[in-house]
Amino acid sequence: MTALRYAAWVGVVAGLVLAGCGGGDTPSASGPRPIFGDGKLDNTRVVATVNGENITERMLDLRQEELTGSDKARFGGPEGRRLLVRKMVDELLRVRAAEAERLDLDPTVSRVLIVQYRNAMDLAKNGTIVKGVEPTVDQVREYFERNQDRYTKLGTMHASHIACPTREQAEAAYEAVRSNKMSFSTAARKLSKNPETAARGGDLGWFNKGGFVPGIKDSDTFTEAVWGLQHGINPPLQVGDTWHVVMVHDIQYERPQTLDEAYQRVVSDLTPELQAQAVRDWSDQAQQAAKIEYFGEFRPGNGKTAKELLERAFYAKDPQQKADLLTLLIEDYPDDEYTDDAMFMAANVYLDTWGDRRKASFFLLALLRKFPDSDYAADAQYLLDNLDHPERIQPRSIEDLRK
Numbered sequence: 001m002t003a004l005r006y007a008a009w010v011g012v013v014a015g016l017v018l019a020g021c022g023g024g025d026t027p028s029a030s031g032p033r034p035i036f037g038d039g040k041l042d043n044t045r046v047v048a049t050v051n052g053e054n055i056t057e058r059m060l061d062l063r064q065e066e067l068t069g070s071d072k073a074r075f076g077g078p079e080g081r082r083l084l085v086r087k088m089v090d091e092l093l094r095v096r097a098a099e100a101e102r103l104d105l106d107p108t109v110s111r112v113l114i115v116q117y118r119n120a121m122d123l124a125k126n127g128t129i130v131k132g133v134e135p136t137v138d139q140v141r142e143y144f145e146r147n148q149d150r151y152t153k154l155g156t157m158h159a160s161h162i163a164c165p166t167r168e169q170a171e172a173a174y175e176a177v178r179s180n181k182m183s184f185s186t187a188a189r190k191l192s193k194n195p196e197t198a199a200r201g202g203d204l205g206w207f208n209k210g211g212f213v214p215g216i217k218d219s220d221t222f223t224e225a226v227w228g229l230q231h232g233i234n235p236p237l238q239v240g241d242t243w244h245v246v247m248v249h250d251i252q253y254e255r256p257q258t259l260d261e262a263y264q265r266v267v268s269d270l271t272p273e274l275q276a277q278a279v280r281d282w283s284d285q286a287q288q289a290a291k292i293e294y295f296g297e298f299r300p301g302n303g304k305t306a307k308e309l310l311e312r313a314f315y316a317k318d319p320q321q322k323a324d325l326l327t328l329l330i331e332d333y334p335d336d337e338y339t340d341d342a343m344f345m346a347a348n349v350y351l352d353t354w355g356d357r358r359k360a361s362f363f364l365l366a367l368l369r370k371f372p373d374s375d376y377a378a379d380a381q382y383l384l385d386n387l388d389h390p391e392r393i394q395p396r397s398i399e400d401l402r403k
Contacts, residue, residue, distance in 0.1 A: 035095050036063055036088065048085050050092045055085065063088055129282050130275035135267055143270045144259050146385055150269075151262035155209060155254040159226060160202035162187055162245040163194035170236035170243035177233055177245065184233065184247045193242075202247070217242075277365075300332035310338045313345065319353040330366075340374040343367040347383065357387045 036059035044058040064084060067075055075084040103109055135143070144151065162177075162184075164170040173191045176182045182190070188202025196215035197204065204213050209227040213219040218240055225239045226246050234246045259266075294300060301309060306329050313325035326346040333339055347363035350356040364384045368377060 032096065032099070035092060038062060048089060050089055051096075053092065053096075055088055055092070060085060060088070126279055129279050133271070133275050133278045135270045135274055139274070140263060140266050140270060141259060144262060144266045147266075147269075147388065148256060149388055151257040151265065153252075153255050153257045153261060155227075156206045156252045157209075157223075157227065158206045158249040158251075159204050159229075160184055160188060160247045160249065161194075161197065161204060161226075162192045162202055163197065164191070164236070164243045164245070165193055165241075167236060167238070167243050170245055174233070174236055174245045177247075187245075273361075273365075276362075301328070306333040306336040306338040306342075309333075310341055310345075313342070319349055323349050323353075330363075334370075340367055340371040340376055343371075344374075344376040344380060347380070351383070351387075361387060 032053070036055065042056050042058050044056045046054045046056055047060055048055040060081060064075060064081070067084075074080060075087075098104070104113070162170070162173045164173060169191070173187050176191070177184050177187050185201030185203070188200075189198050192198035192202055194215060204216070207213045207219075207223050210220045210224050213223060216222050222239050222244070225237060226234075226244070226248075229237070229246055229248050231248050231251070234248065236243045236245055238244075304312070309325055309329040309332075313322050313329070316322040316325060323346060326342045326349065329336075329342040330339055330346070343363045343366055347360040347367070350359040350363070361384060364380045367374060367380045368384070371377065374380075
């Protein structure tokens with residue numbers, strides 16, 4: 001979800017929930033609680049009234065934005081908008097009847113309203129925290145250098161073909177071109193049995209290995225098959241039930257991308273990490289500033305020291321229990337001498353058990369950030385640098401290690 005769509009969605013949800021949640025409050029003196037719109041002053045054209053209550057054009061527009069799936073298409077266009085107004089009338093009548101019956105006091109309804117309010121406000125606050133969080137040029141460069149293997153420019157091939165139903169016809173087309181009796185494009189127009197590509201003189205354009213080519217049936221199989229061919233005209237090749245004579249015009253082989261080429265993709269990859277870190281930093285500061293107390297079995301460590309929790313985690317047989325114990329240690333004892341041990345162990349649990357690189361990265365980055373002088377720092381950096389290379393982290397054989 002882009003930042004723009006995220007912000008728009010947060011605004012819509014927050015407006016709806018704030019307008020609709022009150023957990024039993026009575027309507028204000030200025031009138032009943034709104035169920036459409038966004039709570040702002042609305043002077044747009046009135047499109048309907050229900051018992052004297054207005055439904056405006058802006059309310060209709062915002063209600064239309066809420067639609068998803070098939071409803072989006074059903075209520076689009078002039079006729080659809082007219083139908084949607086009728087639907088809004090029904091919704092308004094039902095909601096006002098529910099209010100009259102005080103159904104907002106029903107525990108199930110109250111719980112739904114509370115959950116919606118909590119989620120909307122939490123999401124809205126996250127939106128304000130991450131607003132404007134973008135990587136600097138230096139951060140982009142460092143991330144690119146650390147993860148350069150992720151950024152490659154795929155190889156592409158430019159080729160033309162002549163499609164024939166039999167090998168004999170393909171051989172005849174091949175000989176006609178090879179002996180210069182016909183140009184390739186002429187032969188494709190006259191001899192190819194694929195009308196769509198024949199109209200283009202057989203030209204397939206540029207494509208990737210295993211990629212899509214318009215007009216070619218099972219083009220992923222076709223592009224895989226032709227990828228190893230040489231420049232120029234090639235002898236007939238069978239792919240599925242069709243024989244192809246292929247002319248390779250040019251090949252651009254796969255290569256590492258430059259930073260300039262990969263820049264926007266690096267920004268897209270790095271920004272969520274920075275935003276997640278911003279949310280974690282805000283939460284850490286808020287918790288430090290707040291007066292928080294835990295009681296009974298919920299107190300830090302549940303009576304156990306960080307060392308005892310680490311030992312329990314070490315001997316736990318169930319991976320989820322191990323991960324939970326380590327997470328509790330990190331949460332309950334953020335500055336203990338064993339916290340970096342727990343972070344490093346947690347990263348390895350998520351990698352070894354579930355192959356969860358995102359969660360492993362979270363713990364490794366936290367370790368390096370909070371404990372840069374830890375004995376685990378070098379190993380944590382190595383794991384972080386090689387999360388995209390499982391064979392370097394979990395070698396299957398001595399040969400993998402030697403690589």
